Amino acid sequence: MTITFSSFPCTTPFFVSSSHKRLRFNLQSSSQLSPTTTLPLQTPSLPNTGVIVIGAGLAGLAAALHLNSQNIPFVLLEGSDGVGGRVRTDFVDGFLLDRGFQIFITAYPEAQRLLDYKTLDLQKFYSGARVFYNGQFHTVADPIRHFWDSAKSLTNPIGSVVDKLLIGSTRIRVLTKSYQEILSADEAPTIDLLKKIGFSDSIIRRFFRPFFGGIFFDTELETTSRLFDFIFKCLALGDNTLPAKGISAIPEQLAARLPSDSILLNSKVVSIDLDESESPSVRLHNGQVLRSELGVILAVEEPEAAKLLAGKGGPVQKTPVRSTVCLYFTADRNQIPVQDPVLFLNGSGKGIVNNMFFATNVAPSYGPPDKALVSVSLIGLFEDVSDDELAAMVVEELSSWFGEKTVRAWKHLRTYRVGFAQPNQCPPTNLSKNPRIDSGLFVCGDYLTSATFDGALVSGRRAAEALLKDKAFTRA
Numbered sequence: 001m002t003i004t005f006s007s008f009p010c011t012t013p014f015f016v017s018s019s020h021k022r023l024r025f026n027l028q029s030s031s032q033l034s035p036t037t038t039l040p041l042q043t044p045s046l047p048n049t050g051v052i053v054i055g056a057g058l059a060g061l062a063a064a065l066h067l068n069s070q071n072i073p074f075v076l077l078e079g080s081d082g083v084g085g086r087v088r089t090d091f092v093d094g095f096l097l098d099r100g101f102q103i104f105i106t107a108y109p110e111a112q113r114l115l116d117y118k119t120l121d122l123q124k125f126y127s128g129a130r131v132f133y134n135g136q137f138h139t140v141a142d143p144i145r146h147f148w149d150s151a152k153s154l155t156n157p158i159g160s161v162v163d164k165l166l167i168g169s170t171r172i173r174v175l176t177k178s179y180q181e182i183l184s185a186d187e188a189p190t191i192d193l194l195k196k197i198g199f200s201d202s203i204i205r206r207f208f209r210p211f212f213g214g215i216f217f218d219t220e221l222e223t224t225s226r227l228f229d230f231i232f233k234c235l236a237l238g239d240n241t242l243p244a245k246g247i248s249a250i251p252e253q254l255a256a257r258l259p260s261d262s263i264l265l266n267s268k269v270v271s272i273d274l275d276e277s278e279s280p281s282v283r284l285h286n287g288q289v290l291r292s293e294l295g296v297i298l299a300v301e302e303p304e305a306a307k308l309l310a311g312k313g314g315p316v317q318k319t320p321v322r323s324t325v326c327l328y329f330t331a332d333r334n335q336i337p338v339q340d341p342v343l344f345l346n347g348s349g350k351g352i353v354n355n356m357f358f359a360t361n362v363a364p365s366y367g368p369p370d371k372a373l374v375s376v377s378l379i380g381l382f383e384d385v386s387d388d389e390l391a392a393m394v395v396e397e398l399s400s401w402f403g404e405k406t407v408r409a410w411k412h413l414r415t416y417r418v419g420f421a422q423p424n425q426c427p428p429t430n431l432s433k434n435p436r437i438d439s440g441l442f443v444c445g446d447y448l449t450s451a452t453f454d455g456a457l458v459s460g461r462r463a464a465e466a467l468l469k470d471k472a473f474t475r476a
Helices: 058-069 109-114 146-153 163-177 181-184 192-199 201-216 224-236 247-253 304-306 387-402 453-470
Strands: 020-023 036-038 049-054 074-077 089-092 095-098 122-124 128-133 136-141 240-243 263-265 269-273 279-283 291-296 324-334 343-346 353-358 371-379 412-421 436-438 441-443
Touching: 049 058, 049 353, 058 074, 058 109, 058 453, 089 412, 095 324, 095 371, 095 412, 109 453, 128 201, 136 146, 163 192, 163 224, 181 224, 192 201, 192 224, 201 224, 201 343, 201 353, 201 371, 224 453, 269 304, 291 453, 324 387, 353 387, 371 387, 387 412
Parallel strands: 049 074, 049 291, 074 263, 128 343, 291 441
Antiparallel strands: 020 036, 020 263, 089 095, 122 240, 128 136, 269 279, 279 291, 324 371, 324 412, 343 353, 353 371, 436 441
């Protein structure tokens, strides 16, 4: 089947019932991190559209952007009250609280093509970390960006001199490979790769487990070596950053480039129906049905995708999924123990804290002028421990890091428990999965590529490209 672009208008109006919000973005206000709404028009049903994209996380937004660039009409359905999926920020008492520990690496290749970094006003972390071990902090620094810090750290107990030379050789190894070569290379669990390279048990326990374990939410380092190499290369080429207006500034920037009436919030999809017409339809939580003329792209996180595609040949979710708890505390800005924008790692092998940092040291805009924001990350959900108990345990543990008087003055602000922080990407993996499930039905998400911001963006584009190719689109 060949369909010309002239068969459809560039945009189509979407009218929504009172259960939906029509989306507008006001990116000028630093205090507003969620869409504003206008009063919806009343209508008994939703119209047909070209493509239905389900889920306004990074993958869904990337898919919608590619469709929009090709003048394909679409509607983007989002079950929650805002865009971003897991990439969201809340504004609480003057603080910006990202929903879980998230860092944006500037070298992500797909992100470089899609995002305007200048507008994001990216604030940089120190290129390295401070590791708490044996009652002290020890610096691990990037030798290219912080040569003298790196030289002074050669004899610290985080690893041997040989370990630090091996970090340099690993950097060279990943930089000589393309991203595609890395993501399709032979694989093993990351822990096996590190041992094969020759890293000592001490640097694995004291640095690699808390650092990459915090990125993968997997302190056992069972995650594929493909993902380790991909992240290692990105870290070598780019900076760890936070957008000045919170991590949600990333999806909001993408959404602002879409037609203003193309995103419907509070529009949860409960089923996808396939029929002989090759044009799937979706049913919303309120009973309304929306039919696609060209196809459906499912861009929700893996557990929800598995539910919606049950019996349709969809993804089989690996277990366990990766979970995390992120706790935020406030303190007087002039009373925090350090002013550096550095990530602190727990290299002691004891306690529940994996990593923490002072967010306002990285991005002062994350809090009021006189207040500091402390972000603490744990691996796992700790379901049997209450928020108050967990906060007390964190305060007790960090008192040994920074001093009891300092830490006990912190005020617990909020706790986020993220049950699905990342898909499980233990070997074997296929990071270039075909997004086509059936005629007119495609999937995207970081579980199909790499479990990174970049993987989600790549996956969304690939799903949209596959749909257009499947329908044999040609220009008029």
